Amino acid sequence: MTDAPARYAGVRAYETLLREIQDGTLPPGAVLAEVEQAARLGVSRTPLREALRRLAADGLVEQASPRVTVVAGIDxxxxxxxxxxxxxxxxxxxxxxxxxxxxxxxxxxxxxxxxxxxxxxxxxxxxxxxxxxxxxxxxxxxxxxxxxxxxxxxxxxxxxxxxxxxxxxxxxxxxxxxxxxxxxxxxxxxxxxxxxxxxxxxxxxxxxxxxxxxxxxxxxxxx
CATH class of the missing domain: 1.20.120.530 (GntR ligand-binding domain-like)
Known part of the structure; x- marks a missing residue:
């Protein structure tokens, strides 16, 4: 079971990435590498993965390959x-x-x-x-x-x-x-x-x- 600090970290990572995708800081096609993003956001990889799963459910990120997540394009x-x-x-x-x-x-x-x-x-x-x-x-x-x-x-x-x-x-x-x-x-x-x-x-x-x-x-x- 995920503990409360991890859940909070996942929510914080999700909200930060969501805001950055929406305001264009993370443009379409931007690669969201787990190690780099986890370090940048100050969270471990588990809450980051949860954030990325939520963004994928929103249709805002997608898998360019099995190991590469990118910001979804919009045309x-x-x-x-x-x-x-x-x-x-x-x-x-x-x-x-x-x-x-x-x-x-x-x-x-x-x-x-x-x-x-x-x-x-x-x-x-x-x-x-x-x-x-x-x-x-x-x-x-x-x-x-x-x-x-x-x-x-x-x-x-x-x-x-x-x-x-x-x-x-x-x-x-x-x-x-x-x-x-x-x-x-x-x-x-x-x-x-x-x-x-x-x-x-x-x-x-x-x-x-x-x-x-x-x-x-x-x-x-x-x-």
């Missing part, structure tokens, strides 16, 4: 597949949230999105804007009251952090995203499930198009 087809799942889940979540109680929370969020839109804050402080999105997501999960749906959404969001970086420096897209979230939050607050789902569909369509455009505009690395 246009992966992103399109991710958004197909995201669309089904988030449209359903928006519709369910509009039928639930506690709509005043979404009215307050809609007001925050409106204030961000008026000040242009998304472009000037993307981190603060993504923190607002995280709060919106958390309230959406709470309103849905469906553990299966929210668990699936958490898995999708794990990958979205990586994907969002591709469009992070696009001020026009950030500004449009604020307006789209304002409409979604307002529709949920009004109890209009059809509008909430449709506004979510439009937002995700635009987000995917922007990310794919970013990918096509990215110069290839020299060989």
């Amino acid at each position: 246009a087809s992966d992103i399109e597949a991710l958004f197909a799942v995201r669309r089904a889940l988030e449209e359903t979540a928006a519709r369910l949230a509009a039928r639930a109680g506690g709509r005043s929370v979404f009215a307050a969020l809609a007001a925050e999105f409106a204030a961000t839109q008026a000040s242009g804050g998304a472009a000037s402080d993307a981190d603060a804007y993504y923190a607002l999105i995280a709060r919106f997501d958390a309230e959406l999960d709470a309103a849905v009251r469906n553990d299966y749906l929210t668990s699936a959404l958490r898995t999708v969001r794990t990958h979205l952090v990586r994907v969002r970086r591709l469009a992070r420096d696009n001020p026009e897209r950030l500004a449009a995203s604020v307006a789209e979230h304002r409409l979604i939050a307002g529709a949920i607050a009004a109890g209009d499930g059809d509008l909430a789902a449709h506004a979510t569909h439009v937002h995700l369509h635009n987000a995917l198009a922007s990310i794919l455009d970013s990918l096509s505009d990215t110069p290839e690395e020299p060989s």
